[in-house]
Amino acid sequence: MHGFSVVLTPYNLVLMFVGVFLGIIVGVLPGLGGANGVAILLPLTFSMPPTSAIVMLSCIYWGALFGGAITSILFNIPGEPWSVATTFDGYPMAQQGKAGEALTASFTASFFGALVAIIMITFIAPVVANFALEFGPPEFFAVYFLTFCSFIGMGKEPPFKILVAMMLGFALAAVGIDIVTGQLRLTFGFTELLRGFNFLIAVIGLFGIGEILLSMEEGLSFSGKTAKLNMKIVLETWKKLPRFWGTAIRSTIIGCWLGITPGGATPASFMAYGIAKRTSPNGAKFGTGELEGVVAPEIANNSAGTSALLPMLALGIPGSPTAAVLLGGLLIWGLQPGPLLFVEQKDFVWGLIASMYLGNLASLILVLTCVPFFAAILKIPFSIIAPVIVVICAVGAFTVNNAMGDIWYMLIFGVIGYAFKKLDYPLAPLVLALVLGDNAESAFRQSMLISQGDVRVFFSNSLVGSITGLALLALFWPLIARMIAKAKGELAKQ
Amino acid sequence: MSERGSGTSAESGISQRSAELVVALLTLAAGITVAVASYKLGARWGSDGPQAGYFPFYIGLLICIGSIANFVAGLRVNAGAGGLLFVHWAGLRRVAAVLLPAMVYVAGIYLVGIYVSSMFYIAAFMVLLGKYRIWKSVVIGFSVSLVLFLMFEIWFQVLLPKGAYNILSFVGH
Numbered sequence: 001m002h003g004f005s006v007v008l009t010p011y012n013l014v015l016m017f018v019g020v021f022l023g024i025i026v027g028v029l030p031g032l033g034g035a036n037g038v039a040i041l042l043p044l045t046f047s048m049p050p051t052s053a054i055v056m057l058s059c060i061y062w063g064a065l066f067g068g069a070i071t072s073i074l075f076n077i078p079g080e081p082w083s084v085a086t087t088f089d090g091y092p093m094a095q096q097g098k099a100g101e102a103l104t105a106s107f108t109a110s111f112f113g114a115l116v117a118i119i120m121i122t123f124i125a126p127v128v129a130n131f132a133l134e135f136g137p138p139e140f141f142a143v144y145f146l147t148f149c150s151f152i153g154m155g156k157e158p159p160f161k162i163l164v165a166m167m168l169g170f171a172l173a174a175v176g177i178d179i180v181t182g183q184l185r186l187t188f189g190f191t192e193l194l195r196g197f198n199f200l201i202a203v204i205g206l207f208g209i210g211e212i213l214l215s216m217e218e219g220l221s222f223s224g225k226t227a228k229l230n231m232k233i234v235l236e237t238w239k240k241l242p243r244f245w246g247t248a249i250r251s252t253i254i255g256c257w258l259g260i261t262p263g264g265a266t267p268a269s270f271m272a273y274g275i276a277k278r279t280s281p282n283g284a285k286f287g288t289g290e291l292e293g294v295v296a297p298e299i300a301n302n303s304a305g306t307s308a309l310l311p312m313l314a315l316g317i318p319g320s321p322t323a324a325v326l327l328g329g330l331l332i333w334g335l336q337p338g339p340l341l342f343v344e345q346k347d348f349v350w351g352l353i354a355s356m357y358l359g360n361l362a363s364l365i366l367v368l369t370c371v372p373f374f375a376a377i378l379k380i381p382f383s384i385i386a387p388v389i390v391v392i393c394a395v396g397a398f399t400v401n402n403a404m405g406d407i408w409y410m411l412i413f414g415v416i417g418y419a420f421k422k423l424d425y426p427l428a429p430l431v432l433a434l435v436l437g438d439n440a441e442s443a444f445r446q447s448m449l450i451s452q453g454d455v456r457v458f459f460s461n462s463l464v465g466s467i468t469g470l471a472l473l474a475l476f477w478p479l480i481a482r483m484i485a486k487a488k489g490e491l492a493k494q
Numbered sequence: 495m496s497e498r499g500s501g502t503s504a505e506s507g508i509s510q511r512s513a514e515l516v517v518a519l520l521t522l523a524a525g526i527t528v529a530v531a532s533y534k535l536g537a538r539w540g541s542d543g544p545q546a547g548y549f550p551f552y553i554g555l556l557i558c559i560g561s562i563a564n565f566v567a568g569l570r571v572n573a574g575a576g577g578l579l580f581v582h583w584a585g586l587r588r589v590a591a592v593l594l595p596a597m598v599y600v601a602g603i604y605l606v607g608i609y610v611s612s613m614f615y616i617a618a619f620m621v622l623l624g625k626y627r628i629w630k631s632v633v634i635g636f637s638v639s640l641v642l643f644l645m646f647e648i649w650f651q652v653l654l655p656k657g658a659y660n661i662l663s664f665v666g667h
Contacts, residue, residue, distance in 0.1 A: 044650050158567065164521050164560035170553045171528045178546040185546055186531050209596075216592045217585040383624025387616040388638055390596050395608065395642060399652055407600050415593070422580060423510075423517055441549045448544050 006351035007358060012055050016355065019056040020362045023063020028071055028374050032208060032389055034064035034305075035321040035431070039203040040396030042329050050333040051351040057329060058309075058352060059359040061322050062114065065265070065305045066363045069106040069298060070374050073099060082265035082301040085273040089286060089293030100230070102294050103371060104237040109248070109295040111364045113303035116252045117259065118356045121310045125342070125353075128314040132339035137446035138457050140315075142467035144440040145458075147317055149475035151429045156267060158424065159478065165420065166429035172197045173437025180445060192405050199328055199434040200400045203321065205410040206427050208393040210417020212386055234368060237291075244292050247276045251296045255303030259319055260310055265301040272300030306356065313349060314339060317436065321428050324435040507582030514568030514580075522561035529554025591623060607657030613639040 007016075026037035038057050045053035068083035073090035086106060093102040135143075148166060155162045175186045176196025187193040251272035258268040276296035277286040286293045308319030309326070316338030318324040330337045335345055342349055367374075397410040420427060433440075451457035459465040473480070532547030532554055539545070571578065581589070595615065602611035617635035620626040646652045 044652065047650075158564070160560040160563035160567070164525075164557055164564060167553050167557045167560065168521065168524065171524070171550060171557065174528075174532075174550040174553065181546045183535060183546040185535060185550060186528060188531070213589050213592060217581060217589045381624060383620055383626070384616075384634060386592060387619035390592070390599070391612040391616065391638065391642070394600065394603070394612075395646070395654060398608070398654060399646075402653075404603065404655060407603065411593070411596060411600065418589070419513070419517055423514060425517075444549060445544050453539055453544075 004354045006051060006347050007055060007354045012052050015052055015056040016059050016359055016362055019059025020063040020359060020366050023060035024067035024367060024374055025377060026060065027064035027067025028377055029385060029389065034061050035203050035325050036207045037064060038322055038325045039200045040392060042200060042325065043399035045329070046332065050335060051348050053333065054326070054329065054352050055355040057326060058355060059362070061305070062359045062363045065114070065302050066107060066110050066367050067374065069110065070103065070367070070371065073102045073106065074375055082269050082305070085269040085297035086294055088273065089290050092287070092289035093294065096289055098289065100233040101237045101291065104234045105241060105291050105294050106298040107364055107367050108238065108241060109298035110302040111360055112248060113252055113255055113299035114306045114360045117256055117303040117306035118353070118360070120256055120307060122353055125310050125314045128310070129339040129342040132315050135339070137443045137450065138460065138464045139467065141440065141443035141447050142458055142464050142471065143315055143317060144436060144443060146467055146471035146474065148429070148433070149471040153474040153477040155426055157426045161425045162429055165425045165427065166433045169430040169433025170437045172202070173434050179438065179442065195401065197409065197434065198400050198406065199431060200325065201397050201406045201409050202413050202434055203325055203431055204393050204397050205413025206417035206431065208389065209410060209414025210421055212389055213414060213418040214421060215382065216386060240291060241295070244295050247280060247292055247296050248299055250275055250279065251299040252303050255300035256307045259304035259307030265304040265320065268304035269297035269301040272296040312337060313341065318432065321431045324432050328435055507586065508580045510578035510580045511568060511571040514571055515565060518561050518565035518568050522558055522565065525554050525557030525561055528557060595619060603655055603657060605657050606659055606661055608654045609639045609643050610661050612642065
């Protein structure tokens with residue numbers, strides 16, 4: 001309750017609506033996404049009080065989570081990767097003239113998913129943080145290790161591509177001055193490289209410029225359906241929604257689980273769609289415009305997107321690229337993310353959690369009332385949108401460090417992002433590794449110092465041992481699953 | 495998204511296979527560079543604990559291992575006629591049509607600053623790729639730059655680069 005009093009100042013409320021509004025625009029436009037939008041606007045918040053800044057930035061994130069659905073349903077173009085699954089049934093509904101119904105269902109589902117995840121964060125995050133106060137360097141490294149292993153074991157991309165993308169992120173993080181010894185690392189004599197690579201530049205380039213290049217190659221032309229959205233449609237749709245409670249619960253659980261472990265919103269939405277299709281009595285009709293097929297992925301992606309903030313707040317380990325950017329923001333504002341945050345910065349943490357409740361409510365209101373406006377943005381031709389987005393990205397990249405060199409890096413990262421996306425190299429682990437690289441490395445070094453170079457320190461007590469064991473299980477899960485399937489097959493033969 | 499790159503055999507372009515192989519070789523080169531540089535820096539156990547190159551050295555090694563695995567996987571991609579395309583030439587030309595002007599744009603920031611360069615970039619992009627009328631393009635380019643200017647220089651007081659030849663000096667910025 002204390003958090004609400006922190007957030008409910010007129011200044012913060014205005015920032016909240018501005019954030020949600022910008023977030024929806026960012027979610028609607030191809031090429032700008034949640035991670036990107038937050039990265040570009042982050043430098044503008046350096047002068048604000050941290051609580052106001054995080055209120056605005058996290059609201060951009062909520063807005064983007066909601067906004068992605070608008071383009072999926074009306075234009076069959078997912079504004080965000082996590083709304084791809086929403087197109088399967090959302091667009092057919094729009095073609096049948098039921099766009100209003102689909103939009104209402106998706107917004108309501110998004111709100112529901114996010115709300116459950118926030119309630120979970122409210123109650124579980126402090127417990128996790130309290131528990132994590134006992135952590136020493138080996139435990140922290142084990143948690144980092146678990147994060148990265150679950151990427152490799154659970155990602156849908158080829159494991160070695162995930163490995164390469166992630167390790168490139170670590171290598172980029174190592175560039176610059178070594179914090180422990182003060183030595184220069186991997187700078188090859190270039191003074192430009194002394195500062196190291198800022199992850200914000202990488203995010204803006206990989207996601208922003210890379211996406212523009214992809215959209216350009218495909219020669220995008222928008223042709224959308226129009227949506228009528230009035231109170232009558234909203235109320236009628238709301239009457240239908242309670243029928244899908246089973247799907248709602250399953251999708252929420254999938255979303256929360258994949259959000260906390262860094263699976264992220266995109267796989268969560270696909271998985272929820274798949275499971276809803278298998279369990280629903282109307283499963284066979286999925287893909288032709290079933291309301292349930294819109295509800296399932298939207299609940300899952302919003303609950304995943306929201307619960308990705310739990311490990312960020314409680315452990316200092318973000319569950320998604322956007323959470324990683326927010327974490328970078330905390331560091332810049334001088335806050336050390338992790339368990340101590342709950343002890344030392346009570347106002348900040350509870351303010352943020354309160355803003356999650358209010359921000360999602362604000363998002364719901366804004367999207368329900370402003371759909372025609374946001375749909376109109378998409379009618380702007382791509383040949384205007386594309387250069388404007390490039391300009392916004394360039395400005396965003398420059399303001400991070402006031403360095404021209406960063407704009408060039410942004411372009412280079414853009415080309416890398418384009419090639420990686422086309423070849424199925426995942427970008428999320430690269431960004432996470434770039435953000436967490438220094439912390440993971442220092443946790444590793446401190447552990448090694450404690451044990452005098454003995455790797456067995458990661459199994460030295462039951463806590464760190466079980467986290468490390470879990471990490472190895474996650475890493476080799478695809479192999480283990482295959483072996484189990486094989487063993488079952490042999491048993492069946494006998 | 496490998497399916498994005500799939501094309502019919504009638505179109506020609508860069509094959510998926512060669513793109514996979516080239517990227518794997520590039521990441522391998524990056525991995526070797528990281529490992530060698532870290533080794534030179536000291537990747538052993540020093541008197542006061544792990545040396546600066548200790549952690550990055552293994553990162554470099556892992557990049558190399560992953561790259562080799564990806565290279566081998568890339569060899570198995572069908573390369574014959576009708577095989578997957580990474581990008582066909584028309585698509586590549588459209589990509590270049592964004593990338594090259596963007597480089598000119600960034601270079602332009604050094605000369606005339608971000609506001610003026612942005613205006614020209616947006617206008618030129620609209621005229622050349624969107625086939626808009628020149629006056630329309632200039633108006634939109636100018637408005638976007640003006641909004642940026644108001645937002646950064648005046649409201650947020652964040653100074654953006656003005657370039658070597660500052661055309662905006664007449665308004666006092």
